[in-house]
Amino acid sequence: MSERNDDFITYELQEFKLFEPLFRWARKKSLWIVAFCTGCGGIEMPPLATARYDFERFGIMPNPAPRMGDLFLITGYVTPKTLKRIIITYEMMQDPKYVMIHGSCPINGGVYWDSYNVVKQFDKYLPVDVAIAGCMPRPEAVMDGIMEIMRKIESGKADGWKRYRDNYEWYKKNQDELFGEGWREKEGKRWLAWI
Amino acid sequence: MDMNEKPKVEEKAEEVAEAPRLPNTKEGRLVKAILEKAPYAEGSIRRERRVEFKVPADRIHEFLEVASEKFEILIQITTVDWLKEGEFELVYQLWSVSESVHAFVRTRIPRENAEMPTVMDIWPVAETYEREAHEFFGIIFKGNPRLGPFILEPREYEKHPFRKDFNMIGYVKMIYGEDFDRYDESKTNYVI
Numbered sequence: 001m002s003e004r005n006d007d008f009i010t011y012e013l014q015e016f017k018l019f020e021p022l023f024r025w026a027r028k029k030s031l032w033i034v035a036f037c038t039g040c041g042g043i044e045m046p047p048l049a050t051a052r053y054d055f056e057r058f059g060i061m062p063n064p065a066p067r068m069g070d071l072f073l074i075t076g077y078v079t080p081k082t083l084k085r086i087i088i089t090y091e092m093m094q095d096p097k098y099v100m101i102h103g104s105c106p107i108n109g110g111v112y113w114d115s116y117n118v119v120k121q122f123d124k125y126l127p128v129d130v131a132i133a134g135c136m137p138r139p140e141a142v143m144d145g146i147m148e149i150m151r152k153i154e155s156g157k158a159d160g161w162k163r164y165r166d167n168y169e170w171y172k173k174n175q176d177e178l179f180g181e182g183w184r185e186k187e188g189k190r191w192l193a194w195i
Numbered sequence: 196m197d198m199n200e201k202p203k204v205e206e207k208a209e210e211v212a213e214a215p216r217l218p219n220t221k222e223g224r225l226v227k228a229i230l231e232k233a234p235y236a237e238g239s240i241r242r243e244r245r246v247e248f249k250v251p252a253d254r255i256h257e258f259l260e261v262a263s264e265k266f267e268i269l270i271q272i273t274t275v276d277w278l279k280e281g282e283f284e285l286v287y288q289l290w291s292v293s294e295s296v297h298a299f300v301r302t303r304i305p306r307e308n309a310e311m312p313t314v315m316d317i318w319p320v321a322e323t324y325e326r327e328a329h330e331f332f333g334i335i336f337k338g339n340p341r342l343g344p345f346i347l348e349p350r351e352y353e354k355h356p357f358r359k360d361f362n363m364i365g366y367v368k369m370i371y372g373e374d375f376d377r378y379d380e381s382k383t384n385y386v387i
Contacts, residue, residue, distance in 0.1 A: 080348060081346075081348065114363055114364055114367055115363075115367070116351065116356050116361075116363055116366050116367055116370075117347070117351070117356075119371070120367075120371045120372075121371075124372075178370065178371075
């Protein structure tokens with residue numbers, strides 16, 4: 001892993017590597033979020049965004065377009081139908097992109113552990129950089145998770161997008177097991193340009 | 196003591212005699228007016244602003260037409276699965292805007308090949324609630340044109356997951372894998 005962190009992003013000109021620390025600092029300080037508010041965590045976002053906790057002082061901005069987003073927040077339980085949209089949205093985002101999941105439900109199902117309609121392990125389908133446990137995590141915990149992801153970006157450990165690219169076959173196999181073959185062509189053709 | 200006890204007993208006897216009759220409140224008058232038009236139904240008052248009717252399943256459409264004169268809004272159609280009795284209980288929840296009264300209309304149908312007439316001609320909004328009851332319980336509403344897969348995945352639509360005899364754990368293990376199993380704190384006993 002540590003060797004791979006050197007080529008954190010491939011540059012056309014090798015001398016751009018000199019500016020890598022600067023780029024990392026800039027990325028860490030301008031996380032635009034794609035707030036995909038699934039489940040109960042969506043209601044924890046307004047206190048985080050408004051005056052009390054105010055994540056804009058860290059350069060975080062809610063952003064309506066996934067093509068400009070950096071940080072993907074999954075804020076609660078994920079149903080298979082939502083997971084399709086999440087995967088499509090994730091694949092629309094530009095590299096580098098980071099995923100943070102809130103609460104117990106995306107980690108292991110949480111209170112919905114025996115529900116027919118909640119995805120049990122989110123990281124089988126998409127790579128996760130930071131997971132915050134709790135049901136539901138308070139805004140302080142979410143801030144702590146955001147600090148964690150900023151630290152990881154600075155040290156180059158937030159490499160979920162890279163893992164997704166390297167292990168794409170494995171992720172695709174899991175997704176196809178859940179949704180059936182050819183779901184991506186059927187659902188995402190309108191959004192994903194390469195299909 | 197004797198002097199005090201006797202009047203109390205008399206009062207209680209009077210109350211018991213009064214209880215079956217409908218009180219002279221707005222709910223009582225409402226139930227009375229509906230039961231006069233539909234004598235096959237049973238009506239009672241749960242509490243203030245809440246009344247309840249029990250109707251045989253074959254006359255439900257007729258009854259709801261009568262009730263819709265007073266109750267303008269259909270709030271919801273709820274289904275309860277009584278597995279031991281082998282019956283579905285349908286609860287039509289109605290709201291009267293003019294009287295501010297909430298009504299439950301309960302009816303029971305057999306579980307096998309459950310069929311009901313649609314009430315879309317009375318309240319068009321019933322379409323959505325009937326689709327939902329159809330998808331989760333498999334009840335067929337005759338006359339509703341849009342029955343079919345609604346919000347679930349097609350494979351779940353065939354199984355009707357809210358039925359009590361739906362094997363939830365088996366289904367979950369089948370589609371999400373078995374690696375979410377639960378043990379107790381000592382890691383010895385399997386909880387499921």
